[in-house]
Amino acid sequence: DADVTQTPRNRITKTGKRIMLECSQTKGHDRMYWYRQDPGLGLRLIYYSFDVKDINKGEISDGYSVSRQAQAKFSLSLESAIPNQTALYFCATSAEGAQGYTFGSGTRLTVV
Amino acid sequence: DQQVKQNSPSLSVQEGRISILNCDYTNSMFDYFLWYKKYPAEGPTFLISISSIKDKNEDGRFTVFLNKSAKHLSLHIVPSQPGDSAVYFCAASSIQGAQKLVFGQGTRLTINP
Numbered sequence: 001d002a003d004v005t006q007t008p009r010n011r012i013t014k015t016g017k018r019i020m021l022e023c024s025q026t027k028g029h030d031r032m033y034w035y036r037q038d039p040g041l042g043l044r045l046i047y048y049s050f051d052v053k054d055i056n057k058g059e060i061s062d063g064y065s066v067s068r069q070a071q072a073k074f075s076l077s078l079e080s081a082i083p084n085q086t087a088l089y090f091c092a093t094s095a096e097g098a099q100g101y102t103f104g105s106g107t108r109l110t111v112v
Numbered sequence: 113d114q115q116v117k118q119n120s121p122s123l124s125v126q127e128g129r130i131s132i133l134n135c136d137y138t139n140s141m142f143d144y145f146l147w148y149k150k151y152p153a154e155g156p157t158f159l160i161s162i163s164s165i166k167d168k169n170e171d172g173r174f175t176v177f178l179n180k181s182a183k184h185l186s187l188h189i190v191p192s193q194p195g196d197s198a199v200y201f202c203a204a205s206s207i208q209g210a211q212k213l214v215f216g217q218g219t220r221l222t223i224n225p
Contacts, residue, residue: 004155033212040121042201043156043215050210058212090155099144099205101213103155 003027006091006104013081013111021076021107023091030096032074034058034066037088037106046089049074050096081111115139116204118216126224131189133219135202138183142204146213147176147187150199159200160187192223 004025013019023032034046035058045058047066055066063085065077078085088108092101117136125131133147143164148156162169162176162185169176175188189196202216 035215040217042116042118042217043203045212045214048212092155094211097211099161099211100146100158103148103157105153105155 004104029093116216122220133187141206148201
């Protein structure tokens, strides 16, 4: 099994719909992150959590919310999806003090 | 405000030659730098890193060079192999930034036979 698992892998949804992307990890890491990748823009941080009771906004949090249900689970929600949220979304984890992340395989989201 | 910049969206190199990928940063507080490699339909995977107290780190065919005065780092791959074809992301972090990674835009490397 993968260390960081994202579901679904692909999703097409309609404008205005609520959608949740899920992430679970078996690394035992406290820190979890959600990034989105857009062509020409690289990876941009949406939200991050340093432990179960800690949630922080990243550089592009508008239109998104998150929930840290457990140490191993961190979900990202789009309350009312819009087309410019079409992107590749990545979840990542890291240990405190660690210098790098472990990424999931990504969720390709298309909002029509 | 792009704190980490990769100004070359793509690079094409012949197999066996050297590939040089470049990255510039603006935040002088960054103290750790990483390169990630990404294949299609996969998440980024860690490739190599360097601390700001060093100016070079080598791992097999991969070498990262850091020039702090120029706020510039580069990744050298030699010799380049077809399996190196991927998107490469430069990333940086700082203690002040709680070690969150800030990524560049990525460079798509294509190795031609």
